[in-house]
Amino acid sequence: MPLGMAVETVGLGRRFGRRWALAEVTLTVARGQRVMLTGRNGSGKTTLLRVLASLLSPDRGSVRVCGGDVVQDREAVRHHVALLGHYSGHYEALTALQNLQVAARFLGQDASREAIRARLDQFGLAARADDAVSTFSAGMRKRLALARTMMQPATVVLLDEPYGELDVDGFALVDGLLESMRAEGRTVLMSTHLLERGRELCEHAVALEAGRLTWAGPSADMPQHSAWSERQRGAA
Amino acid sequence: MSTDDRVRPSAGPLPYALSALGVGLLLWGSIWGLFFAPRETFMGDVQRIMYIHVPTAWNAMLALTFAFGCALLSLWQGGWRWDARLEGGLEVGVLLSTLLCMQGSIWAKPTWGVWWDWDPRLTTTAVLVFAFAGILVLRRMVEDPGRRAVWSAVATVVAFVDVPIVYFSVKWWNSLHQMQSSPATVSSAFHWPLRINAFGILFLMSGLIALRTRVAAYRLRGELAPPPEPLPAGVPSAAAFAAAGLQPVALSGQIQGGWEFVIAAYTVSAVVLIGYTASVYMRYRKERARAAAEDAGVAA
């Protein structure tokens, strides 16, 4: 495993046509850190996570994850990174079991029914293992996506609003996962609107506004005075 | 489009100079071919259509080969320049190929009595028109400039590789039906109008591609947000490739008259070329004005 920072971006910019979704983002995340990514809707959180996952290539600047450039060393970077995105990435026509089996085969892991069932059980989906994902609720799809993300032996885990659509048990599930990832020394970047929870679970925080980094530092020190964060706190 | 340099459409009189030179040569070659070249014994005056048809064929293939080259470079190097040139090459190539089909059809009627005959070259050209026009439609329907560049470049490469395969398969398919297609070489007395027109269309085509590339570049400039610091950009120059030769098709059996077809062929060609030149020029003026208005708005 290459040494160095988990994530290193310098002057990262990404545009979609006329709009710069990210501009001049310079960010460093050390290994094992857990970082909360906050910002309004449309501030570029999802774009940033997708760039770090090497799904989008940067239009300006450089992005290195685990020492590898996301464009030049794409394949190597993907070995080290896992992303839980907004789209679940499931095959709707296949069952939950089959979806995880497909992933297991690509990862070269045990794809037997027992092994996959055990995994589904961890995520509260054992009862619906043989049902097509098209019959799942949004929360269950999220759980399945979490299950698949955790299968990957990634050292940097990117979570885009992991608490979205989940029930109370689901919240506890994600909390538990974050705790176990901390124990394993994995680096976590989590975008969330749940500021209180984020501050408890992540030591660091980063704020995006209109594609630019407006604040970065220990989450405990995150500015209290912004009206937006007050409203968020009130809602969460 | 992951590029760090500002989009700078070229400026300067090169396209106009090339087009003017091309038109001049075309007029010279066409008048020579129409009125002063000797009448061909077998095909009669209808053969004069060859003086515009053969040069169009050469240059249509040239334009599409240019587009293919731009597609490869666009995939390999990226950037807005090769994409803009690809668009220019594609559109002019489709135009010339369509014109080729029209001329071929007008020539076929008096020669073979039908508006269309499944001549391998003409049939391949018709398939090409559809293939590359489809890529132009693809370009229209993709909004993101980066994806548009990659996808249309891929499609151009895939379609161009097909050209020899299509030609070969149609030739084979046609040969089983014993169509008359015995190419006869044009005697040396007739070479001059052909060569002059070939260069005429070459220069006109280059000028049109250069101008159309500018239009494409202006559109890209409007679509892509500029980076904070501008970087110097070079001026795109017209590329030249070796021309592929094609033998003009002649036929045994005398044909009387046919002047109306000759006039039709030349008129259609003139209308299409003039019409296209005018349309590209008007689009260019419009894009330039829009860019200037945008810059003024930004400055204000």
Place this chain on the structure above:
Amino acid sequence: MNELWAALGKDLLLQWRTRTQAVAVFVFGAAALLLFSFASGPAAELLRRQAAGFLWLGLMLCSTLALADSFQSESEQRAMEALLLLPASARALYYGKALANWVQLALLGVALVPLMVVLYDAGTRRVVPLFGVILLGSAGLSAPGTLYAGMTAQMRARQTLLPLLLFPLVVPVLLSSVKATSLILTGDPMGQARSWTTLLAAFDLIYWSLCGVVFPKVVEE
């Protein structure tokens, strides 16, 4: 290599789970064959002569539906993206999908043969060569078709664009397959079918290589 197997397995599994859609595509093809006979008129000799052409036209029309369907499951929830991140090589994903599509198109072609025999009175005892041509021809449709289906699946106007891009490209496949099939159905005194199948094989070889090379560029952003 194991990625290719994983991809092929995934795509065959998907096809199996969505087999009702495949049946619908077959019915569409059957309807097309029926419509062709109405458009031509009931003259038996004419229908027999055109049978090969109708079969392949019908298969080509079906192929646009089948190919577009094959990418629907990939784009619904961005499943292909998730696989690419595992990481899985885009090339393996392409060949898995193209092979699975080949299987489906070949099966469609074979399924349409009895209809051709019945509607156009065009039968033959030379079943093996006939199926051979169907294999080669459907391979020619599958390779560029999978590439373009992958491209257009990410667009809004996918219905119109896939046939628009694909059909001019596969003209050689249409010509060769129809000619070879026709020779098998009506007799081949001069042994010409072999040259047509050679042309088909050459097209297949070129496009299965070329499309595999360019597909990664089409799916990455």
